[in-house]
Structure formats: structure tokens, C-alpha cells
Amino acid sequence: MKLAQQQSTLARLICSSCGQPVSIFEPQTFSPCCQQPLTAEYEYPESFTPAALQHRPSTMWRYAEVLPVLDASNIVSLGEGMTPIIYPKRLTEKLGTPDVYIKDESGNPTGSFKARGISVAVSKAKEFGLSGCIVPTAGNAGGAMAAYCAAAGMQAIVVMPTHTPEVFKEECRLYGAKLLLVNGLISDCAKKVAELKQQYPYFDISTMKEPYRLEGKKTMGYEIAEQFNFELPDVILYPTGGGTGLIGMWKAFAEMEAMGWIGPDRPRMIAVQAANCQPIVQRYEGRISSVKEYTGAPSLANGLAVPHPFAEKMIMRVLQESGGFPVAVEDQAMLDAVRMIANTEGMLIAPEGAALYVALEQLLDAGKIDRNEKILLLNTGSGYKYLQNL
Numbered sequence: 081m082k083l084a085q086q087q088s089t090l091a092r093l094i095c096s097s098c099g100q101p102v103s104i105f106e107p108q109t110f111s112p113c114c115q116q117p118l119t120a121e122y123e124y125p126e127s128f129t130p131a132a133l134q135h136r137p138s139t140m141w142r143y144a145e146v147l148p149v150l151d152a153s154n155i156v157s158l159g160e161g162m163t164p165i166i167y168p169k170r171l172t173e174k175l176g177t178p179d180v181y182i183k184d185e186s187g188n189p190t191g192s193f194k195a196r197g198i199s200v201a202v203s204k205a206k207e208f209g210l211s212g213c214i215v216p217t218a219g220n221a222g223g224a225m226a227a228y229c230a231a232a233g234m235q236a237i238v239v240m241p242t243h244t245p246e247v248f249k250e251e252c253r254l255y256g257a258k259l260l261l262v263n264g265l266i267s268d269c270a271k272k273v274a275e276l277k278q279q280y281p282y283f284d285i286s287t288m289k290e291p292y293r294l295e296g297k298k299t300m301g302y303e304i305a306e307q308f309n310f311e312l313p314d315v316i317l318y319p320t321g322g323g324t325g326l327i328g329m330w331k332a333f334a335e336m337e338a339m340g341w342i343g344p345d346r347p348r349m350i351a352v353q354a355a356n357c358q359p360i361v362q363r364y365e366g367r368i369s370s371v372k373e374y375t376g377a378p379s380l381a382n383g384l385a386v387p388h389p390f391a392e393k394m395i396m397r398v399l400q401e402s403g404g405f406p407v408a409v410e411d412q413a414m415l416d417a418v419r420m421i422a423n424t425e426g427m428l429i430a431p432e433g434a435a436l437y438v439a440l441e442q443l444l445d446a447g448k449i450d451r452n453e454k455i456l457l458l459n460t461g462s463g464y465k466y467l468q469n470l
């Protein structure tokens with residue numbers, strides 16, 4: 081089976097800050113002009129319409145026209161995307177809100193939504209003829225990269241905090257990656273990656289420091305639109321670490337509006353962080369002027385333990401443009417919510433996803449979200465990988 085019949089229409093990569101273009105035909109990291117993330121732009125073809133999607137494969141590669149892999153033979157896919165949107169009936173009764181939904185990303189390859197971004201980034205590394213990929217990770221990105229590199233026949237180096245639960249390490253080893261452990265958080269792993277890059281000619285796929293993982297994660301935005309029949313929710317809660325999913329969904333909404341698939345209405349985007357590591361909350365509240373000043377601690381939700389998100393400016397922009405805001409949730413409350421959701425709804429979700437439920441409860445009580453709004457929670461990963469910590 082061909083992974084995608086349609087041709088990518090990638091036209092440009094530009095600096096997200098000043099708009100200066102860089103070549104799409106060689107590996108790129110961040111913009112040389114402003115040291116900011118690069119963003120991909122497409123020449124939307126007229127044939128790319130909601131109706132055209134109907135008979136396409138049930139993976140995120142159904143949106144191939146707006147994904148950056150130029151030659152479909154380079155696509156490295158394990159069946160990521162087109163995850164279900166679930167109506168958690170018993171939770172809605174508990175909350176007294178009729179219109180809450182969970183997009184459940186736990187069924188993705190390697191058990192998290194990281195598969196989306198990594199599938200695209202590894203495909204691009206293959207397209208550029210690179211022999212391997214390297215990444216600093218809090219856990220899930222490393223496992224996903226190891227798996228996709230195995231599928232691509234490429235080398236993988238994963239750098240992870242020593243305190244990460246064993247399962248995240250073991251999956252990297254099983255997928256044949258070289259695993260390095262560093263005392264500290266993902267920001268300390270990033271320093272190690274910067275050193276190692278000098279020795280290995282590998283593609284550095286650090287979060288938002290290359291433009292392709294964002295493209296993979298934006299497919300969540302396309303799916304949300306398609307699955308809700310192009311009527312977006314009023315509010316989306318998203319567990320924000322590096323912010324790729326938040327920025328990605330926002331980009332997808334803009335692309336779909338440009339193609340006439342949706343109107344100008346947008347959800348309020350709410351970034352949920354861990355109380356232990358909440359740089360965006362602190363930045364939003366004006367307590368720091370840049371996340372670089374922030375010192376974070378580990379969290380049970382290791383995907384949220386990102387003290388210095390590189391795409392800080394883009395995250396802030398999405399919150400402002402959407403009328404949303406960030407909130408922080410305690411580890412203990414996440415843990416309680418994981419258990420409650422498991423025995424109420426039969427879903428064993430990641431603590432990152434459970435954090436959204438805690439935030440939703442608080443925001444409903446505070447009147448910041450109305451009980452009649454259409455609310456979507458993004459459960460980004462599987463709780464099964466966290467059993468050791470639960």
C-alpha cells in the first residue's frame with residue numbers, strides 16, 4: 081500500500097519571527113536571522129478539499145498535501161494519527177457539562193502523540209539522506225524517535241534525564257537506539273546533544289529547533305476539524321511542554337481558514353502545565369521576562385518538565401490570539417485524576433492528559449469556562465507507560 085497518493089505542496093520555510101526564507105532542499109534547524117523556529121508554508125492545491133479526504137487512509141498522511149515530505153517514498157509511517165475523539169459520558173455527568181470530549185492520542189505508535197511529529201522529522205531526515213537522528217527528551221519523544229529510526233533503518237541517539245521511569249529507557253534500547261542519561265532536566269540533555277552533534281552528522285530534532293515535528297503535530301488540528309464536521313470546539317485544553325501541539329493546532333486552523341475549510345472562529349487555547357515546571361504560567365503572569373530565567377523541577381508528567389521551551393514567543397502568541405491562558409496543576413492532583421478517570425471512564429490516560437481534567441474542573445468552578453461550551457481535552461499519551469510512577 082502506498083502511504084500517500086498525494087504530493088506535498090511545501091513551498092517555503094520561513095523564520096517565524098521576521099519571515100526570511102531558507103532553503104527547503106537542505107536540512108534546517110532554527111532561523112539563522114533571529115534564532116527562532118522556522119515555519120513551513122504551502123501552495124494549497126484546489127483539489128485539496130474536505131470532500132477529497134473521504135477515501136483516504138486512516139492515518140495523518142491523509143493530509144499529505146500540507147505535510148513537508150516531498151517524495152512519498154521517504155515517508156516513515158507506523159500508522160500514526162486519526163486517533164478517536166471519545167465522549168466520556170460519566171465524566172460529563174460528574175462535571176455537569178454536556179459537551180466535553182477527549183481526543184485520545186494514547187493509541188499512537190509508542191503510546192503518545194510524539195509519534196506524529198517524529199514520523200515527519202524522521203521521514204525528512206531520510207529524504208535528506210542523513211544516517212541518523214539525535215534528540216534530547218523527557219521520555220516520549222525518545223521512544224518515538226528510536227522506533228521511527230528503526231523503521232527507517234537509521235541510527236538513533238537519545239539523551240534523557242536519569243530520573244525518567246525505566247520503561248521510557250527500555251523502549252529506546254529495544255528499538256536499537258543509543259541511550260545516554262544525564263542528571264537534570266531536558267534542558268540539560270539539550271546541552272549534551274549540542275556537544276554530541278559535533279561528532280555525529282545526525283539530524284537534531286530538538287523540540288521546535290527544526291520545522292518538521294510541528295508539521296506532524298499540526299495534523300491534530302486537521303483531525304479535530306474533520307472529526308467535528310468542521311465546527312471547532314469553543315475551548316481546547318492542551319498539556320504544554322515545548323508547545324509543539326499547541327502551536328501546531330493553531331497553525332492547522334489558520335491553514336484551513338486560508339483554504340476556506342473553516343471560518344474565522346477559533347477555540348480558546350488553554351495551556352496546562354505542571355506546578356513543578358510552569359515557565360509559561362510565570363511568563364504570562366509577568367513574574368519573569370523570559371523562560372530562560374525559570375528554574376523547573378521534575379514532574380510525574382515528564383512531558384511537561386520543560387523549563388525553557390524554545391518556542392516561548394510562539395506559545396505566548398497562540399494564547400494571546402486565541403483569548404486563552406496558561407494554568408498549572410499539582411502532581412498529586414494529576415495522580416488522583418489518573419485513578420479517578422481510569423475507574424470512572426475505563427481510560428488509563430497519561431498524567432499530562434489527567435492534568436487537563438483537573439484544570440477543567442478548576443476553570444469551570446472559577447467561571448472561566450462555561451458549562452455549556454464545547455470543550456476538548458487532548459490526552460497526549462498512554463497511562464500504561466507511567467505505571468511505575470503510579
Ligand SMILES: *Cc1c(COP(=O)(O)O)cnc(C)c1O
Pocket residue numbers: 192193194220221287319320321322323324325326383384430432433460461462
Ligand atoms: C511531550 C509531551 C507533552 C508536551 O508536548 P509539547 O508538544 O512538547 O508541548 C504532553 N504530553 C505528553 C504525554 C508528552 O509526551
